[in-house]
Amino acid sequence: MGLLDARISNRNVLVTSVDNVMNWARLSSLWPMGFGLACCAIEMMATNASNYDLERFGIFPRSSPRQSDLMIVAGTVTMKMAERVVTLYEQMPEPRYVLSMGSCSNCGGPYWHHGYHVLKGVDRIIPVDVFVPGCPPRPEALIGGLMKIQELIRMEGLGISRQDALKKLAEKSVDPQQVIDQARRVVMA
Amino acid sequence: MEEAGNLVSPAVRESKAAWDIIRERFGDAVSEFDANPTMPFFEVLDVDKWIDIALFMRDNSRMKFNYMTCLSGVDYPDEGRLGIVCNLESIGHFTHRIAVKVKCQRDGGSIPSVSCVWHTANWHEREAYDMYGMVFEGHPDLRRILCPEDWTGFPLRKDYQVQETYHGIKVPY
Amino acid sequence: MQELGKAETNSTRIIRQDDKRVIIEKDLDTEYMVLSMGPQHPSTHGVLRLECITDGEVVVEAEPYLGYLHRCFEKHCENVDYPGIVPYTDRMDYLAGINSELAFCITVEKLLDIEIPRRVEFIRVITAELNRIASHLVAIGTYAIDLGAFTPFLFCFRDREHILSLLEWISGARMLYNYIWIGGLAYDVPADFKKRVAEFVTYFRPKAVELFKLLTENEIFVKRTYDIGIMPADVAINYGWSGPMLRGSGVRWDLRRNDPYSIYPELDFNVPVPDGKFSVVGDCLSRHLVRALEMEESLRIIEQSLDKMPDVAGFDSRALIPKKIRPKAGEVYGRAENPRGELGYYIVSDGKSTKPLRCKARSSCFVNLSAMKDLSKGQLIPDLVAIIGSIDIVLGEVDR
Numbered sequence: 122m123g124l125l126d127a128r129i130s131n132r133n134v135l136v137t138s139v140d141n142v143m144n145w146a147r148l149s150s151l152w153p154m155g156f157g158l159a160c161c162a163i164e165m166m167a168t169n170a171s172n173y174d175l176e177r178f179g180i181f182p183r184s185s186p187r188q189s190d191l192m193i194v195a196g197t198v199t200m201k202m203a204e205r206v207v208t209l210y211e212q213m214p215e216p217r218y219v220l221s222m223g224s225c226s227n228c229g230g231p232y233w234h235h236g237y238h239v240l241k242g243v244d245r246i247i248p249v250d251v252f253v254p255g256c257p258p259r260p261e262a263l264i265g266g267l268m269k270i271q272e273l274i275r276m277e278g279l280g281i282s283r284q285d286a287l288k289k290l291a292e293k294s295v296d297p298q299q300v301i302d303q304a305r306r307v308v309m310a
Numbered sequence: 311m312e313e314a315g316n317l318v319s320p321a322v323r324e325s326k327a328a329w330d331i332i333r334e335r336f337g338d339a340v341s342e343f344d345a346n347p348t349m350p351f352f353e354v355l356d357v358d359k360w361i362d363i364a365l366f367m368r369d370n371s372r373m374k375f376n377y378m379t380c381l382s383g384v385d386y387p388d389e390g391r392l393g394i395v396c397n398l399e400s401i402g403h404f405t406h407r408i409a410v411k412v413k414c415q416r417d418g419g420s421i422p423s424v425s426c427v428w429h430t431a432n433w434h435e436r437e438a439y440d441m442y443g444m445v446f447e448g449h450p451d452l453r454r455i456l457c458p459e460d461w462t463g464f465p466l467r468k469d470y471q472v473q474e475t476y477h478g479i480k481v482p483y
Numbered sequence: 484m485q486e487l488g489k490a491e492t493n494s495t496r497i498i499r500q501d502d503k504r505v506i507i508e509k510d511l512d513t514e515y516m517v518l519s520m521g522p523q524h525p526s527t528h529g530v531l532r533l534e535c536i537t538d539g540e541v542v543v544e545a546e547p548y549l550g551y552l553h554r555c556f557e558k559h560c561e562n563v564d565y566p567g568i569v570p571y572t573d574r575m576d577y578l579a580g581i582n583s584e585l586a587f588c589i590t591v592e593k594l595l596d597i598e599i600p601r602r603v604e605f606i607r608v609i610t611a612e613l614n615r616i617a618s619h620l621v622a623i624g625t626y627a628i629d630l631g632a633f634t635p636f637l638f639c640f641r642d643r644e645h646i647l648s649l650l651e652w653i654s655g656a657r658m659l660y661n662y663i664w665i666g667g668l669a670y671d672v673p674a675d676f677k678k679r680v681a682e683f684v685t686y687f688r689p690k691a692v693e694l695f696k697l698l699t700e701n702e703i704f705v706k707r708t709y710d711i712g713i714m715p716a717d718v719a720i721n722y723g724w725s726g727p728m729l730r731g732s733g734v735r736w737d738l739r740r741n742d743p744y745s746i747y748p749e750l751d752f753n754v755p756v757p758d759g760k761f762s763v764v765g766d767c768l769s770r771h772l773v774r775a776l777e778m779e780e781s782l783r784i785i786e787q788s789l790d791k792m793p794d795v796a797g798f799d800s801r802a803l804i805p806k807k808i809r810p811k812a813g814e815v816y817g818r819a820e821n822p823r824g825e826l827g828y829y830i831v832s833d834g835k836s837t838k839p840l841r842c843k844a845r846s847s848c849f850v851n852l853s854a855m856k857d858l859s860k861g862q863l864i865p866d867l868v869a870i871i872g873s874i875d876i877v878l879g880e881v882d883r
Binding site for chain 2: 558814849
């Protein structure tokens with residue numbers, strides 16, 4: 122909304138670049154293939170439902186990988202499931218993004234030590250753009266993760282590779298140590 | 311064995327009464343009754359008679375154990391054996407419950423399958439095979455159920471070592 | 484690859500012949516088709532793979548393939564000490580975390596010699612029943628969305644958010660609580676607990692009636708679930724079914740009554756068993772009805788517990804928990820009534836270690852799902868979806 126209001130001049134003409142318009146269109150209608158595997162899937166469903174409505178961001182879950190541009194890996198990926206995850210990732214058309222939701226798909230989660238059948242992090246098999254920590258992450262955390270993906274899309278241009286865009290995003294983000302120090306100062310004060 | 315009447319709870323006494331009927335019919339094929347308060351059980355010593363005992367327990371009019379609650383595989387590394395523990399009870403007829411243990415050798419051991427007696431046992435036996443490796447003779451479809459078909463090793467054995475890779479993916483952390 | 488059957492091969496028959504025309508009937512050359520539903524599919528409630536062998540739209544056989552969410556719960560139990568297992572039990576049936584923890588804690592407490600304070604028992608029952616309502620709401624909501632009705636899903640999740648915020652207020656987490664500990668609770672409830680839970684009960688009662696009118700009495704829903712997937716009572720018992728599945732087949736079996744635990748013997752509630760007036764006994768509609776009616780019974784249990792719960796000043800819910808949980812040597816099989824059926828734990832303890840020797844989780848959904856192969860014979864594919872929805876599986880519990 123802000124983008125449109127700021128740009129429309131008296132004669133109702135919008136001047137912008139192709140990059141911006143395309144990125145704005147893509148980030149405002151991110152269609153995830155909600156790959157709900159375990160407990161995080163229920164929090165993802167709760168985020169889609171009316172209390173934390175995801176549809177106001179244009180995010181509407183699609184069941185087929187062919188029609189989606191974001192894969193939210195929500196839940197534990199097991200060895201048996203790993204090949205299917207790669208198949209589904211390869212079936213998604215470019216440009217595609219992956220958001221790893223929850224501890225289990227970030228790094229194996231609570232099953233990292235003795236889980237012989239658990240894949241210790243979905244980034245071992247597919248490239249992940251955003252990791253959302255939590256077990257399970259709150260709906261607000263998932264929305265935060267999705268907004269990070271939107272920022273990533275905003276930075277993409279026709280000439281930048283995904284790796285560079287991710288680096289730029291990381292630089293732009295707040296340094297976690299700063300956040301921790303600030304919180305400590307508040308608590309001590 | 312049975313202690314003074316007021317130390318043993320009614321539930322254990324009912325289980326003992328059921329064991330008495332089985333012992334009367336099968337004699338030494340079943341072990342003595344272990345009257346512990348948390349899970350009274352007996353063991354089937356003659357493994358070949360296990361299906362007959364199971365059918366008797368399910369169909370006999372004084373027992374009617376028509377409900378198999380659970381069948382767990384267990385590893386006894388000290389004895390060098392594997393075993394199963396079945397929890398049985400009766401719905402709609404009596405209120406007694408009992409547990410039955412059946413053991414077999416660790417390497418190449420086999421236990422007759424009771425999936426023809428209680429359908430619950432079908433998938434529980436597949437899971438016990440998947441986790442421990444004991445073969446259930448007469449099972450209609452004995453293959454791995456939780457781990458992938460080409461997984462090596464039996465995970466819940468005490469001496470299990472996790473494999474390093476599976477289809478090119480690193481398994482340990 | 485397995486050899487699939489071939490239907491009747493080509494044959495041509497002349498039916499009618501007169502001066503003007505000849506009517507010939509020819510059999511089509513058809514084969515059975517293998518349709519793999521899952522593991523990623525919006526209507527299988529998780530990563531379940533159903534391999535359906537279909538003859539057109541009619542399913543000849545649908546065999547479930549599990550293991551896509553096998554997270555090695557039993558291996559963790561052997562390597563983690565007893566209090567540390569509680570978060571893993573949460574994650575098995577993640578929709579009914581409190582009930583799963585409760586079943587584990589009452590099982591281990593059978594091997595310990597401690598007394599549970601009355602206040603703790605009442606809080607356990609209240610939170611367990613709240614979680615039961617939340618779980619049934621998800622079951623009903625996802626069942627509706629499987630069959631094409633989107634609005635009940637939103638209604639159910641809206642009401643569930645109230646329960647989740649209550650449980651978050653008490654335990655700190657929305658879904659996976661780690662609240663019920665062996666020998667007590669993690670925290671005592673806040674001061675306004677009784678007032679806020681009573682407010683929720685008054686809020687939810689009319690909503691449950693509204694949901695009933697919206698979904699259960701809806702003609703389309705009834706048509707899609709009436710007389711589908713019938714399971715006779717004796718077959719259900721032989722398969723080991725429990726919970727709403729068994730009660731839907733007409734067997735009055737509820738562990739809160741037949742094998743009571745905690746303070747359920749003091750509470751007055753009914754066990755709904757369908758009698759065949761609204762639905763056929765044993766079909767999908769009966770199972771759904773049991774869940775819908777159980778929510779009202781849970782509300783009654785919560786109200787009675789709120790009245791009877793003692794108010795103890797300065798209560799410490801961790802006071803009677805032993806420093807090191809080291810149960811005596813022995814074995815126990817303990818169980819509780821989960822929203823999905825009987826969740827049981829078989830624990831073997833050697834008396835010396837703080838970790839179990841063996842802990843097997845007897846999962847209700849695993850047993851309920853094992854009948855899928857026989858229930859699915861001869862059904863249409865949409866009816867198959869209705870049957871899976873009525874079994875109400877949670878794959879975390881099936882695969883553990």
